[in-house]
Each structure stands twice: as C-alpha cells, then as structure tokens.
Amino acid sequence: MKIRVHDIKDKELVLAGEEQIVDYPTLHAMETAGECRFVKPLAVNLTVVREYDHIRVQGNVATSVGMGCSRCLGDTVHDVVSAFTIFYSRDAGLPQDEEEVELAEQDLISATYEGDEIDFSGEIAEQVLLAIPLKPLCREDCRGLCGICGADLNVTECGCDRQVINPKFSALKNFKAEK
Ligand SMILES: [Zn+2]
Ligand SMILES: [Zn+2]
Incomplete structure (x- = not known):
C-alpha cells in the first residue's frame, strides 16, 4: 500500500x-x-x-x-x-x-x-x-502430546507413566526431601 x-x-x-x-x-x-x-x-x-x-x-x-x-x-x-x-x-x-x-x-x-x-x-x-x-x-488447556509414546493427550489417555521422564523434576524432589 x-x-x-x-x-x-x-x-x-x-x-x-x-x-x-x-x-x-x-x-x-x-x-x-x-x-x-x-x-x-x-x-x-x-x-x-x-x-x-x-x-x-x-x-x-x-x-x-x-x-x-x-x-x-x-x-x-x-x-x-x-x-x-x-x-x-x-x-x-x-x-x-x-x-x-x-x-x-x-x-x-x-x-x-x-x-x-x-x-x-x-x-x-x-x-x-x-x-x-x-x-x-x-x-x-491443551494437554499436548505424551512425551513417551507421542499420543495426543487431548484425544486419549495412553497410560504411560510420565512422572519419571524428566530427571530435572526427580532431582528437585530429592533435594526437597533432604532438607
Ligand atoms: Zn493443542
Ligand atoms: Zn504415552
């Protein structure tokens, strides 16, 4: 223009x-x-x-x-x-x-x-x-894809245990527990 x-x-x-x-x-x-x-x-x-x-x-x-x-x-x-x-x-x-x-x-x-x-x-x-x-x-509130199997979590609950996939989070948990 x-x-x-x-x-x-x-x-x-x-x-x-x-x-x-x-x-x-x-x-x-x-x-x-x-x-x-x-x-x-x-x-x-x-x-x-x-x-x-x-x-x-x-x-x-x-x-x-x-x-x-x-x-x-x-x-x-x-x-x-x-x-x-x-x-x-x-x-x-x-x-x-x-x-x-x-x-x-x-x-x-x-x-x-x-x-x-x-x-x-x-x-x-x-x-x-x-x-x-x-x-x-x-x-x-899109739930995204499962980090393990790639399923679309908006459509299905694949049943994967996603708690363990991120080592950063587990390190943080330990740190808190020690305190
Ligand atoms: Zn989405
Ligand atoms: Zn999955």
Whole structure:
C-alpha cells in the first residue's frame, strides 16, 4: 500500500483495502517456509495526515493465520490484529538515533521516506509479524502430546507413566526431601 506524498494534504486521507500476502515479502517468506499460512488477505485501514514536519499514519491491520499448536501440533487458526501509529519524516540523511529514542517513550513508531512516494508495506508487515502468536495453542488447556509414546493427550489417555521422564523434576524432589 503506497501513497504519493504530493496527495497528502492537511485534511485526513483514508486508505482502506485488502492486501495480498504475496505482495509482502517477509510474510510470504514465512508462509513459504511453512511457519504459518495466511487464511485471509490483510485488511488494512490507514488514516494519513500531514502534521508539522512529518506525516502521521494511524492504522490497523487484521488477518487470520493458521499454525500448528505448540503443544499438540494440531492445526489452529488465530486472528491477528494490530493497531499502530507511525510518524514518517523525510529522510534528510540525519542520524536517526535521537528521534527514535524520544518516540519510543511514547510507544510510537518513527520511519522515514525518500522521494515522492511512501510505501507502507514494510511497516504493515512488521506489525503483522509482531502480532502473530509465538506459542500458539489450539485451546488454553491443551494437554499436548505424551512425551513417551507421542499420543495426543487431548484425544486419549495412553497410560504411560510420565512422572519419571524428566530427571530435572526427580532431582528437585530429592533435594526437597533432604532438607
Ligand atoms: Zn493443542
Ligand atoms: Zn504415552
């Protein structure tokens, strides 16, 4: 999703649309690597306005991702939603450090643009990546797989004695008993 800087006036400009994953290289790469699959295109809404010496973009992005449950490996689908504010200033070749520190305190994102076009795709992809769950669960109380026989404990109780599989725990038990 792009905009010509020339078209941004003092009045708010709303950009809304569905974006295809293939147009977002970092997201598409995740999908190709099998880390997740996007079950919907990105629904993007941006409000763009010129302010002082920068361009303020307030927006949100939503999609759904299919992933393997981190406990039982079963298929899960998660809604991914993110709201953000980004300040774009023209890249004047100045060091960025100071400004970024200042803005970080407000939990806002600062970015730069060059030329007469702003491409929002990089920042949008970043927001989606941050909102994807790191350890997705098919449900809060997923029981996972048996560490001994690999059975899905949500479906069956295999009857294995799982108390003994973790030597760390047994060491801890002994330690406590000695005290
Ligand atoms: Zn699960
Ligand atoms: Zn088992």
